[in-house]
Amino acid sequence: MSLSGRVVGLLEDDLIMGESLVQRLALEGTVVRWWKTGREAIAELGKAKPEAVICDIRLPDMGGDEVFKEMAATGGVPPFLFITAFGDIDHAVGLIRAGAGDYLTKPFEMPDFLERLQGILPEVGVNEAGAALGQSAGMRSVVQSLRRVAKLKTAVLLTGETGSGKEVCARFLHEAGAAELPFIAVNCAAIPNDLMEAELFGHEKGAFTGAQARHAGYAERAGKGTLFLDEIGELSLTLQSKLLRVLEERRFSRVGGEKSLEFEARVVCATNADLEKRVADGTFREDLYYRINVLSIRVPPLRERQDDIMPLMEMFFDAYNTGLDSEIRGVSALVEDVALAHAWPGNVRELRNRVERAVALAPGPWLMPSDLFPDKKLAEVPEPQRIISLEEARDEAERQHIIRVLDLTDNEMGQSAKLLGISRTTLWEKMRRLGLSSPTH
Known part of the structure; x- marks a missing residue:
């Protein structure tokens, strides 16, 4: 399920945490209404009509549970995702049983947070999502192409200028074919090369300095869903080689691990670069290009x-x-x-x-x-x-x-x-x- 275009409320008094969540959700295309006190949220929730609320349990003026219960008493309360400290877990579980939605324990990883939030949001029909992509003839053609290949596992390459809506198209493709499965988005340009392998494939405890526990990478968390690799042209040649092997063998290993894991996800890639030119320049592997470019869809600029x-x-x-x-x-x-x-x-x-x-x-x-x-x-x-x-x-x-x-x-x-x-x-x-x-x- 996509977070793009969704409206959520955030009830968080910690400015650093709140700003971090707002910025991350903005990257997903989510519209966020941020409140810092319970009373402020209660006063505005009815007008804002968010599709879900992210709520800290401990607030300066009242408890997050009180906000939920007061809103529930009026009827039509949106699902709540409670952010809790370890000691509040029993409290949070009680709220879930009362119909709140879900909870997440601090500290948490951002992919886990996004997955939990997606899990409580109401479903959006594919037709509605398609309308959000655009009504022009060019975008209707794109939507038609995405629908045709939605049920396939074939690799798809989305091309187009920055900001044209490639990730929105990738999410639409996923929802049209496997909405109930995970959608994992990776910005290949945003992760340093020396960290990319561990982030993409995961790592075992002790694999390198700072690896204090086993970490499941993007490829593993995608499961049988969709792994979306944005800005694929920014991968280093070394990572390109490893990715190619995973796509060919459909298996991978965590960094520092010996166990081979099955790779079951569909791969959708996006780029604003001319990959054919990069192949000619020697900065992008030709064999990987043909592997990810089975189906190519151009997203036209606005x-x-x-x-x-x-x-x-x-x-x-x-x-x-x-x-x-x-x-x-x-x-x-x-x-x-x-x-x-x-x-x-x-x-x-x-x-x-x-x-x-x-x-x-x-x-x-x-x-x-x-x-x-x-x-x-x-x-x-x-x-x-x-x-x-x-x-x-x-x-x-x-x-x-x-x-x-x-x-x-x-x-x-x-x-x-x-x-x-x-x-x-x-x-x-x-x-x-x-x-x-x-x-x-």
Whole structure:
């Protein structure tokens, strides 16, 4: 199950622990609402509507168990993942029996934390996940290809620019074929070469200085699920050779160990590099390239998927604005021209980050071009082909915004008028003046 696009609450008063969890979840594409006291969480949980809550048991003003019980008494409480000290295990087990969700004992490894969190999140349908990838023709083609190969164990290579959504595609592929099994993501560029082998294949106690206990590597933890190797082009030649052997023999050994373990996972790789060029340069093994490139799927950059820009922007806005005590109502229709003209060098990741910053800092009720693009100069905004009057510009902006709100409410006039801050009668009059047809329901 993917954590991308999910909304979770975090109740943690330790600033270092809280910041660490927020940053790690952000890398997974998760939207996090962080509260530092129990009362703050109780006051905002109803508005934020997280899909799960990560909760420390010991808080400065009240116990995490009290937060859970108070929320459970109101009904509709999301699942809780309690973070406990060793001495609190019996307490945590009692909460699980009361329907809390799960618990994790400190200190814990991040992969274990992510796996436990995934385990308590409600299932998201594959169709919904596919819609989150995009609605453009290019992304519909990608989704169709991912669906076709989902049930196979064949290696898949995802190519595309940084931030284009390769990991989201890998998670979609996994969920479409083996959602109940582990999904283990490894950023090959983020782990130093001298640690990579032990992290990938695990190590035995005493294998090297600091190896105080046996450690299960990514390959072992993936089980029969999916091992996702992101930035595969950054692996050293030595590690490439060892990975090739594992893929060919479907067996591996922990560092410092003699026992041979079976490798059962499906391998999905991703890269933003030109691997064929690296093969020619001698920095990437040709035999490994052909082994991981059985099925290749290119994820197009956002600038080639203009039909996805506004739907993704609206999706990120909804995710980040949920639970905020703000008066921000939505994305202004004025944003569209500037957003479509922008090159999006950072792709979907840039779009998500711009929306998150805009939601946090926007001074008005609608996100405006200056909120999303504070780094753009006025001269960079594309000029219209025909200079229209100020009245025409206002009418067009109003027209587009009414259309967007009507679409959002499925043409429900009462709800649309409420969101627009006007009466139902005024909305009817504006629609008639702007040449918009009346809804049929």
